[in-house]
Amino acid sequence: MRKLSTRRRHPLAGFVVLLMGLVVAGGMYAAFAPKPATAEEASSQQVEAGRKLFLIGCASCHGKNAEGIQTKRDGNYGPTLVGVGAAAVDFQVGTGRMPMAASGPQAPRKTPEYTEEETAELAAFIASLAPGPAIPEDEYLDYKSVTADGLREGGEFFRTNCTACHNSVGAGGALPSGRYAPSLKGVDAKHIYEAMTTGPQQMPVFADTTITPEEKKNVIAYIKKLQTQPEYGGLAGGGHGPVVDGLFTWVIGIGGLVGFAIWIGAHGARVRKKA
Ligand code: HEC
Ligand code: HEC
Structure with missing residues (x-):
């Protein structure tokens, strides 16, 4: 003990204490930091297989590394x-957006060219280069388990953050310079989640640190609900949202009334009397 107290005045003592503090703080952080929703670790064989696929199918545009x-x-x-x-x-x-077939403003959705296994290998290879958002775990994709409250929250989130581009019923919409936000109809829960964590093209990134995986599940549940709800109004009108519905009412509805008024004007009792 006496030894320690004499060494306390050593010129390097302050530095040593600082170092110890940093190590402890770092260790605590590593132990308690929130973990992102990651799938299981990739094996080195998977990474190697992914690298081979990448060199053949992707390196011509994205570079060898x-x-x-x-x-x-x-x-x-x-x-x-x-x-x-x-x-x-x-x-x-x-x-199916990648591999991109032809250059254009936006890679369109198409039938995937790689099997699920090959896709996982490609993903493992890219993930091995540097950390980035991981493929979500199944528990965050199980949107059918979301409660009514969760659904309401998901709806609120969707209406504030997604409808500007994807339209209020997720039918999609045009963006400047020939680009578009696609329809969300029939999109896999996993791909909805990944679109949020990676933000393709103009879409903003909704990272797991700002919108928790649980909240993302609520949004997915809401999008899925939108697509299965019955059309209480009777005629669906294509499910394109209020703008199209309004246009339909305006052109067909008001247009029909105007036409009817003209018809009355041409066939009314006074017209017949004149003839
Ligand atoms: C013909 C060229 C071309 C080929 C081949 C191609 N890509 Fe791409 N890729 C692009 C372009 C251009 C973009 C950016 C435009 C976009 O996101 O739509 C892109 C974007 C991406 C992104 C999104 C990057 C981001 O910042 O989120 C990923 C991931 C990707 N490519 C993976 C692949 C993989 C994996 C392959 C092989 C299976 C592949 N690409 C093949 C041209 C290509
Ligand atoms: C600023 C406009 C914008 C906002 C806001 C936005 N997105 Fe997107 N979203 C896009 C664009 C553009 C694409 C297409 C990207 C591409 O094809 O590379 C896209 C693609 C998607 C896709 C992929 C659909 C498919 O066909 O595979 C999903 C799912 C999606 N968005 C969900 C959402 C959700 C959920 C939100 C809100 C949390 C949201 N987006 C907010 C612009 C937006």
């Missing part, structure tokens, strides 16, 4: 994929 390839005029053949995470790959390849 996924570093991205720039065009002469500062554009991109393909952006860097370092740090986009497994979720971005699972979303892009799982919805």
